[in-house]
Amino acid sequence: MDKPKNNSKYLGHDYTDKSTDSARLIQSVRRLFLSGGKFTAQQLNELAGFNDARKIISVLRNKEGWNIVDCRLPNGCKLYWLAGKGGYDE
Numbered sequence: 862m863d864k865p866k867n868n869s870k871y872l873g874h875d876y877t878d879k880s881t882d883s884a885r886l887i888q889s890v891r892r893l894f895l896s897g898g899k900f901t902a903q904q905l906n907e908l909a910g911f912n913d914a915r916k917i918i919s920v921l922r923n924k925e926g927w928n929i930v931d932c933r934l935p936n937g938c939k940l941y942w943l944a945g946k947g948g949y950d951e
Contacts, residue, residue, distance in 0.1 A: 890917045894929065899942040901934075 889909035893900060905914035918941055921927040928944040 886911050887917055894943040899940050901938045901940055
């Protein structure tokens with residue numbers, strides 16, 4: 862019987878374990894930020910192929926200490942980028 866899916870993999874489990882889906886998702890978002898780009902959560906979701914970019918950003922900020930900054934755009938979306946990586950301009 863399959864285990865029920867919940868948020869525990871983000872809250873208490875070792876998300877760096879390469880066998881978990883969350884580790885692959887986190888790695889995808891890491892690569893995108895390391896490329897120096899600026900992304901909305903919707904763009905991250907589309908590029909990485911999942912639907913929880915804001916949760917992954919939170920993990921990178923809080924558990925891994927990444928300095929991901931954001932600003933709110935006129936349309937209400939937030940734009941995220943890794944500080945100090947010289948992302949491209951809008």
